[in-house]
Amino acid sequence: MRCWANVAEGCFGDNFASLTGGDLSDHAGVQRVLASFSRWNDKVQAAIFGANRLAANLPESKAMQDFRHNARCGPDKVPRLNPADYRLQLAGWIGNKRPWTIDELYALPQVSQVTRHVCVEGWSMIAKGGGTPLRSFECAGGYDEGIDMPTSPHPQTAMKLRLSDETLPTKHGYPFSGI
Secondary structure, eight states, X not given: OHHHHHHHHHHHOSOGGGGGTOOOTTOHHHHHHHHHHHHHHHHHHHHHXXXXXXXXXXXXXXSOSSOOOOSSSOGGGSOOOOTTTOOBOOOSSOSOXXXXXXXXXXXXXXXXXXXXXXXXXXXXEEEEEEEEEHHHHHHHHOOOOSSOTTTTTSTXXXXXXXXXXXXXXXGGTTXXXXX
């Protein structure tokens, strides 16, 4: 514990006790450590991923028809939305911030892929997903929020609109999620 306390004290200042529940998000030492990890993560990601490195597109016969629900709440507690009222609001450093209706999103060009999804929680499943390549959506709307810029133009990064050839179910994020 003594060694860890010295490390923590060096990174986070004298208030080591705040590590047990205090808010350190605005502490300069914490921000330096997080920025360092972020730079390291960017370097590792650049070494592993690239536009020419594609996930295997598997045969449709390998795809699970009932893809695992992965959320903090059960499928019966997922919020329902009224498609007629829904608008995707864009923000950030983009040129076109106009809101998108569900019909406009679904009218964008779509592709499908059968890939293995590997979750950080330790499970994986193969699913057939379909949607608009994010780089196409960027061209149409200038969207770049919510995903790092090296990943967004990747040919397999998409706004998922379909799962197993069906409209994306509410329990999986309707009207869209990311692939």
